[in-house]
Amino acid sequence: MKFYIEEHKGNSTDKSRIEIVERKGLGHPDYMADSIAEAFSRNLSKYYIEHFGTILHHNVDKLEIVGGNVDVEFGGGKFLKPMVMFFSGRATTKVGDKVIPLAEIAEQSAKNFIKENYRFVNPDDKKQIIFMIETKSSSTDLVGVYEGKDALSSGKILANDTSVGIGYAPLTITERTIKELEMYLNSKKFKEKYPYSGEDVKIMGTRIDKKLDLTIAMGFVSKFVDSETGYWKYKGKIMEEIRKFVESKISDSEISLNEKGIDLGENGSKGIYLNTADVRKNREGKGNIYLTLTGISAEQGDDGAVGRGNRVNGIIPFQRPLSMEAVAGKNPVNHIGKLYNVMAFRIADKIYSELHTQIRQVEVKLLSQIGISITEPYIACASIIPADNAKVSDLEGRIKKIFEGELTNEKFENLRKEFVEGKIEVC
Template identity: 45%
Template sequence: MDEKNVVVERMKQPAMDECNIEIVERKGIGHPDTLADGISEAISRALCSEYRKQFDDILHHNTDKVTIVGGSAKPEFSGGEVLEPIFILLAGRGTSKVGDRSIPVNEIAKAAAKEYLEEVMRFLNVENQVEINSRIGRGSMELREVFDRSSDLPSANDTSVGVAYAPLSETERLTLRTERILNSKKVKEKLPAVGEDVKVMAWRQGEKVDLTVAMASISSLIDDLDHYLSLKEEVADLILDYAAEITDKTVDVHVNTADDLDKGIIYQTVTGTSAEQGDDGMTGRGNRVNGLITPGRPMSPEAAAGKNPKNHVGKIYNLLAQKIANDVAELDGVREVFVRALSQIGRSINKPYLLSVRVLPESGGKMNIIGSDAKTVVNNWLSNIQDITEEVVAGKLSMY
């Protein structure tokens, strides 16, 4: 790595916790956009596994173009039915032929999508309530091209930028944890009628945090309106209990504010996702790699989920930036850090065109020492950048 391409400088903006206004969003695992992300990533991992099995290498693919078209459903107390299935289109690119060997890319993709949905959605009958069509574009390459490659690191396939920051603010941690708690095994066992489609929007002003939670309920597990209203109260109380473990600020919780009891409108679903009732989803429209949507923070425009983990810097550099940010945030004297990793198409992935580290030091923090230590962190990750690829393939890193 050329040292001149690593720039460490002091950040002059205030820490997020010192800002008067903060807005944070988290789209839960059952939200249509997050489902699209999850499917994209599941397909990529499945293809990585097959390519390595056959060729001991990760071949070219990008499956970051999943679209979910909402269906139609009729939820009702103690029952309900899906009238029109959710339609999912799998798109992108994959290597389907190497020499005279064929790889059934679309079949692998459909199987991976189905398996993912069955894993995350308890009440979605994938066989009967989902229609999956795979139109992943097919490419081919010669065997010699696969096996005659040198051991050099792959080159960046795009000119792109990865963005990350650390640590999470108190409000960000609260937002992330709220959704994860509601979709945890513990809460599903206690309150099984809580669906997977949970969206959390947090707004902090000064010392007050306002949480608006959209929570799909499972209609077959709701006896009547009183039962539904009591579930909302239990969920709000549970959120407040967990919030007290994170913050001393005043927290207000609002659950399913679109309900209109006079019109008989409540947030019920048959399957646990709003995709059953016409809400659509698409890869890249939801959470960034840290699991959040943060309009007051720097965010990457890239859809990381589904991009290949070998040389697609739209994925690798966002994860790299997050790894670096997390480690630099742990250094003595660092309060916040903001990392930008810029690639240039054709350059080795361990040689970014620019790697910018902006640090907000704590009072008394010495930038000369922080800068030296931060460069050590950067060079360590660049020297081991393929560890990120391995963690992605193993499913150890989340994109959403």
């Protein structure tokens, strides 16, 4: 293993002039695709363990949601064409004479997730959603790497790919605020207070210097909205709630909402904007509001796919290094695209936690080589922005020790168990 510990000469992200962060929320089609692919992998792993004593090879990270079509009106509406959930990917389909019920596991994984998270989608109603399961048997060469033992690795688990995992710490105030805001808007408490708010929430945050602007998209549920007047009234209430929440999160920081932000009237002002494409009806009866039947945009032509949404820390941070790997649905045993992306964030968090008085920011990169032990990355790199009173050269020994303590069989085994138990967020 080659360790590289370097000093990063630029500003930390929280000190950069511009910061742009996005979060796709619970009801966004990309979030749905990631979550259901991961649920499929998790339940498949449990089935393999129960029946064969181990997790067999699978990568079910190819899942797409094709949007449906609805007729929405104040007070309700109906489906005209169902959403389609398409499963592909690869998995072990048979052991000896025993056939694994892939289609049943895939469909039930999706139905359970939908029932737990979307109040107005009925996964048992084929008028709303249908499932197409085309997951096939695994690639022979990848199964060989998955099951293989190599003299260099002393029987350790071998990397399935040559790939990179990336993580960093700490989150900025902007990143934390955007993530926590979406989670609040989709919390049980919020939905009980504002039942007309849909689950499909997307937030784009922009910080310029110390001023923050948030643009939020949220579908409103038609059964609770009886008129256009009602829609605009409810929208105003939610914008007030968003402003209060955000101000409570940033009140002790240097950041504030942009009081001089553009004034979009009923669509928002002073840093908080909601459904900015909305237009009141004119004399000709033409207008536009974000009204949905189910609270999710996949009902009406908005598609989703695994890997297009949030990174493993729950956001899409455009000022940070990003891995393009999809984590959801990959096997938790030796798929580097899954393991190293989570492990890189854990190592970064540990480095920052132990050295936060001496560093401002840390970025971690782990590079694998296919067929080599996952505990022995080809490169393990930490890029450090030190505090004013510190030198990176003085920290190298402690940072290397953290890498060595985390890149062990025991830590990867624990990581695998956490994936199977559903304790790790993937989006």
